[in-house]
Amino acid sequence: MDRTLPLTTTFNFRDVGGYVGHEGRTVRWRRLFRSDSLHRLDRGDTEAFAALGVRTVIDLRRPHEVTRDGRVPEYTGLGYLHIHPEHQDWDEIPFEEELGVARYLANRYHDLAEQGVAGISTAIGVIADEAAAPVVVHCVAGKDRTGVVCALTLSVLGVSDDDIATDYALSTEASARFTEFLRTRKVRVNDIPRPYFSSPAEAMLLFLKELRERHGSPEGYLLAAGIRPEQLASLRTHLLS
Secondary structure (H helix, E strand, O other): OOOEOOOOOOOOOEEOOOOEOHHHOEEOOOOEEEEOOOOOOOHHHHHHHHHOOOOEEEEOOOHHHHHHHOOOOOOOOOEEEEOOOOOOOHHHOOOOOOOOHHHHHHHHHHHHHHHOHHHHHHHHHHHOOHHHOOEEEEOOOOOOHHHHHHHHHHHHOOOOHHHHHHHHHOHHHHHHHHHHHHHHOOOOHHHOOHHHHOOOHHHHHHHHHHHHHHHOOHHHHHHHHOOOHHHHHHHHHHHEO
């Protein structure tokens, strides 16, 4: 199966299936997708998107981002959920080169996990519902908010940290494509801090390691956040082969 799907108006749309999870079972293909913002889908891409059979879109963007850019185009049979995990705006936390990109990103993901816990648990609760699948979860770039939600989901499914970090790092190539797109729109990308376009595997490895130190396990984090044990069981039942 192709992991990265070549839609022309998105830059980071891909399937998270195929990774090995609990008891050697494989994460099912075409059940959970991750993406950057879907508001740019044009007619041709909308047809390709609909052909995937997507039932539910989870939009993790801030309310002002949705208002500014719009949402995924509507069509019959597509459910749309705007779930905003509240967290501090990155513009309020300047990036310092001596800290390093991976450490800066891991810190932001911890902020998101702690401050946006209600939104994260709600999103994963939707992913756990077999009736909602296939699901696409997305934010603006499809690497940070989306990356945390997908990392926690894959971890609960038993996927190794190394594989989760490898999947997360695939956003690096997508960021390069997105950067070129911004340049065609005459956006001054040189003024944008490096972490906004970076997704080093080390950042996700740090986040997952330190999440366990804080909460015992991703499952422990989610259970404390309000996810029920039967939802975790459902997640494994319908997303693992």
